[in-house]
Amino acid sequence: MLTSLKRILKFSWVGFLRNKALVLEVIFVITISISLITCLFLSQGVSKFLINYLQDKADISVYFKQNTSEQEIVKVEEALYQFSNEIQSVEYISQEKALQIFTEVHKNDSDSLEALEQVGDNPFLASLVIKAYDPIYYVQISNFLSQDSFKDVIEKIPYYDNKRVIDRLSAITDTIRTMTIGLGLILGLLAVLITFNTIKLTIFASKDEISTMRLVGASNWFIKGPFVIQGVLYGIASILIVDILFFILLLFFSPKLQVFFSGFNLLSYFQSQYASLFLIQVIFVGIVSVISTLLALNKHLKV
Amino acid sequence: MILFKNVTKIYHSELSPNHISALKDISFEIGPQEFVSIVGRSGAGKTTLIKLLIGEEDITSGNIFFGNENIKETKFNDLQKIRRKIGVVYQDYRLLFSKTVYENISYIMEVMGFSDKEIYKSVSQVLEIVGLQDKALNFPKEISGGEQQRLAIARALVHKPELVIADEPTGNLDPYNTFEIINLFKKVNESGTTIILATHDRRVIDNLNKRVITLEDGKLLRDEKSGKFIL
Numbered sequence: 001m002l003t004s005l006k007r008i009l010k011f012s013w014v015g016f017l018r019n020k021a022l023v024l025e026v027i028f029v030i031t032i033s034i035s036l037i038t039c040l041f042l043s044q045g046v047s048k049f050l051i052n053y054l055q056d057k058a059d060i061s062v063y064f065k066q067n068t069s070e071q072e073i074v075k076v077e078e079a080l081y082q083f084s085n086e087i088q089s090v091e092y093i094s095q096e097k098a099l100q101i102f103t104e105v106h107k108n109d110s111d112s113l114e115a116l117e118q119v120g121d122n123p124f125l126a127s128l129v130i131k132a133y134d135p136i137y138y139v140q141i142s143n144f145l146s147q148d149s150f151k152d153v154i155e156k157i158p159y160y161d162n163k164r165v166i167d168r169l170s171a172i173t174d175t176i177r178t179m180t181i182g183l184g185l186i187l188g189l190l191a192v193l194i195t196f197n198t199i200k201l202t203i204f205a206s207k208d209e210i211s212t213m214r215l216v217g218a219s220n221w222f223i224k225g226p227f228v229i230q231g232v233l234y235g236i237a238s239i240l241i242v243d244i245l246f247f248i249l250l251l252f253f254s255p256k257l258q259v260f261f262s263g264f265n266l267l268s269y270f271q272s273q274y275a276s277l278f279l280i281q282v283i284f285v286g287i288v289s290v291i292s293t294l295l296a297l298n299k300h301l302k303v
Numbered sequence: 304m305i306l307f308k309n310v311t312k313i314y315h316s317e318l319s320p321n322h323i324s325a326l327k328d329i330s331f332e333i334g335p336q337e338f339v340s341i342v343g344r345s346g347a348g349k350t351t352l353i354k355l356l357i358g359e360e361d362i363t364s365g366n367i368f369f370g371n372e373n374i375k376e377t378k379f380n381d382l383q384k385i386r387r388k389i390g391v392v393y394q395d396y397r398l399l400f401s402k403t404v405y406e407n408i409s410y411i412m413e414v415m416g417f418s419d420k421e422i423y424k425s426v427s428q429v430l431e432i433v434g435l436q437d438k439a440l441n442f443p444k445e446i447s448g449g450e451q452q453r454l455a456i457a458r459a460l461v462h463k464p465e466l467v468i469a470d471e472p473t474g475n476l477d478p479y480n481t482f483e484i485i486n487l488f489k490k491v492n493e494s495g496t497t498i499i500l501a502t503h504d505r506r507v508i509d510n511l512n513k514r515v516i517t518l519e520d521g522k523l524l525r526d527e528k529s530g531k532f533i534l
Contacts, residue, residue, distance in 0.1 A: 007413050018401060212397040215359060216458075217387035218414045219380070 008225035015226055016233050022202060023234070029198040030238040030285070033191035037284050038242055040187045041277050042266060047180040049264040051173045058135045058169045061093075062145050063125040063155045070094070070126075072153050076145075077128055083144050086137040091129040098124035125155055135170040138163075192288055199231055199292040207300040214301065224297050231293040235285030242281070246270065304466070304497055305333040305356065310365035312351050312521075325351040327521045328365070333499065335465075338492045340508050341501040342532055343518035349501040350394060352518070353470050356499075357389060358382045369466075387415055390459030392469040396451050398443040404454055405430070405439040408461050415462060425461050432487065433457045448475045456484060466497045473504055481507065508532040 016023060064073055070092075077090050093101070099122045106112040116123070132138055142159035159166075203210075206227075213223045247270065254267035270277070312326040326348045333339050341349050354360040355367055358374050367374040369385050377385065390411075399407050405426055412422045430436045433453040438446050443454065452475045459467055469488065473481040485507055492498045502508065508515060509531050517525040 003416055003418075015401065206401070208397070209399050209401060212399060213410070213414075214383075215357060215386060215391065215397065216411045216414065217383045217385075217389075218410075219383055222414055 004222060005225075008222065009229065011226035012229035012233065016230050022205070026198050026202055026234050027237050027241070030195055030234050030289070031241050033195045033288075034235075034238050034242040034281055034285065035246075036187040036191045037281060038246055038277065040184050041273070041280060042270065043183060044180060045269045045273065046261055046264055046266070047176045049269075050176055050262065053262050053264075054169050054173050055133070055135060056131075058138070058166050059129050059131045060138050060142060060157065060159045060166075061127045061129050062157045063127045064153055065155045066125065068126060068153045073126060073128065076150060076153065080128070080130065080141070080144070084132075084137060084140065086133050087141070088131045088133050090131075093127045093129060095122050095124050095126050098122075098127065135166045135173070138166055191284070195285075195288045196292040196295075199234075199289060200296040203227060203293065203296040203300065210297070210300045220301065223301065224294065227297055228290055228293050231289035232286065235282075235289050239278070239281045239285060243274075243278070304335045304337075304370060305499075306366075306368040307331050307352075308366045308368070310352075310355065310367060311363045312348075312355060312360065313363045324521050326355070329518075329521075329523050330365075331516060331523060331526055333497060336492065336495055336497055338489070338498045338511070338513040339500070340511060340513060340515045341499060341518060342503060342508055342515055343524075344503065346520075347518040348521040349518060350470055351521075353391070353468050353499070353501060356468065357386060357391060387411070387462070388465045390462065390464040390467045392452075392455045392459045392467070392472040394470040394474070396443075396455040398451060398454060398458075400443050403440050403442055404435055404446065407443065407454055408458050411458065411462050417462075425463075429457045429461045432460075449477070449480060452476060453480070453484070456487070460487075460491060464496065466499065467491060468499045468501075470501045471503070472500070473502065473507060478506075485511070505532040 062076070064076075073092060077092065080087055080090055102116065102124065103113070106116075130138075130141055132141060138159055142157050145154060145157050210223055247267075250267040250270050254265055258265050307329050310326055310329045311324070314323040314325055316322065329348075329352070341352065343349050351360065355362050356369070356374065358377065362375050369388075372381065372385060374382070374385070399410060402410065408426045408429060409422045412425060417425070426439075427436070430439055433456055435446075435450060435453055435457065438450060443451055446454070452472065456469070456472055459469070467488065472488075473484055476484060481504070488498050488500065489511075500507075500511075512529055514529070515525070515527050515531065516523065517527075
């Protein structure tokens with residue numbers, strides 16, 4: 001058993017080193033497949049970041065009537081959390097804080113500050129700034145707050161004024177999600193097909209030898225083993241090439257891409273998520289190359 | 304040792320309605336340590352007979368026994384065990400072109416689990432016998448047709464099988480090498496190995512003075528204990 005295993009490993013390694021032209025061709029093609037998978041992984045990261053970034057831009061504010069006590073506002077806040085698990089955060093902005101924010105924002109705008117001075121009292125209303133995990137929940141939240149029970153304390157919910165912007169953000173995030181899934185399916189399928197066909201061709205080139213091996217009495221695993229291990233070797237070499245290549249490319253292009261992707265740093269993402277990426281690459285190569293090898297071999301192992 | 308019992312092989316064509324009967328109701332027996340030549344014109348059924356015996360092709364009807372094993376009913380793993388007891392010199396050599404001369408010969412011994420030391424000893428011996436000791440590290444495509452044929456013979460003999468089947472083993476050899484190889488088969492036979500030699504080389508058969516089975520159009524025409532080449 002151990003001798004057979006040793007010999008299978010030897011055949012694999014010798015075959016890998018000897019057929020240089022074929023090995024280079026196969027590694028080149030599998031490198032393309034793994035690059036597709038890697039692009040897919042990075043695009044998932046970018047799309048997640050962009051979705052979060054856009055969703056973070058959307059929120060709704062609910063303004064309370066003058067003289068509404070802080071206690072009543074806290075009750076509304078609690079009611080909101082009880083109403084839905086989809087609420088990411090609720091921030092209380094008191095009248096004083098609203099004034100402070102306005103003054104800070106318009107500190108260089110003398111007209112606005114002058115107008116505020118002419119009004120005299122603090123004209124701002126206390127408010128709650130509500131952020132949901134997904135913009136689609138703003139309608140529900142807005143409807144919930146429009147109930148009669150809140151009529152006495154709530155002055156206005158300007159959701160419907162912002163609805164168009166929120167809907168647009170929702171549509172953009174949905175498009176990004178759909179595109180990522182669609183791209184994932186296409187690239188994934190391409191990667192599988194390219195790898196499968198390349199391995200099939202390499203085994204087809206050895207079909208006469210495979211039948212001779214059968215006719216001299218070699219067991220199935222004695223024949224299959226070296227091909228399966230060679231498939232794994234192709235995969236390891238391709239993963240190393242892809243990862244080194246991507247690291248170098250991201251090192252140079254990440255700063256430029258960061259501007260394009262609203263601050264998302266691809267190199268940091270690549271480095272921080274490398275363990276997951278490597279695992280995905282290994283699983284892809286392992287499953288696709290081993291299954292392709294076994295399927296292609298079974299076709300030629302019928303003598 | 305080997306029993307052919309009413310063996311028929313018909314090849315069905317995908318396009319032509321005419322089927323080809325390569326072997327028709329063949330029956331004969333070969334005992335242990337026999338040296339049997341199978342002669343016949345091209346297309347007489349010699350190669351088909353060998354392919355059926357090693358299980359490369361399915362039998363249409365009848366049975367072939369190797370020892371107590373019925374080839375038709377043998378499961379894959381048992382068939383591989385039988386194949387390891389047989390050394391075959393194929394008409395088209397069927398060499399492993401990605402392996403060196405040495406590796407082509409050693410492969411069967413590696414399959415059978417011999418130790419590296421035993422393999423080295425046996426392969427070196429057989430390389431010297433067939434005169435390929437200087438070509439051990441060459442690939443099959445780097446040696447001549449005659450040398451490839453001797454390599455195929457070396458591969459069939461190296462693991463000292465119970466049965467050696469040689470399909471036109473001297474087709475590419477000059478008269479001197481032909482004589483050498485036939486003498487080698489005789490020696491192997493004298494050491495207890497059964498030999499089946501399929502050939503249409505009249506000189507080889509006439510000089511052997513051994514049992515001759517003659518095939519014609521897939522039928523067994525003659526089976527003579529000490530035959531000559533008569534067609």
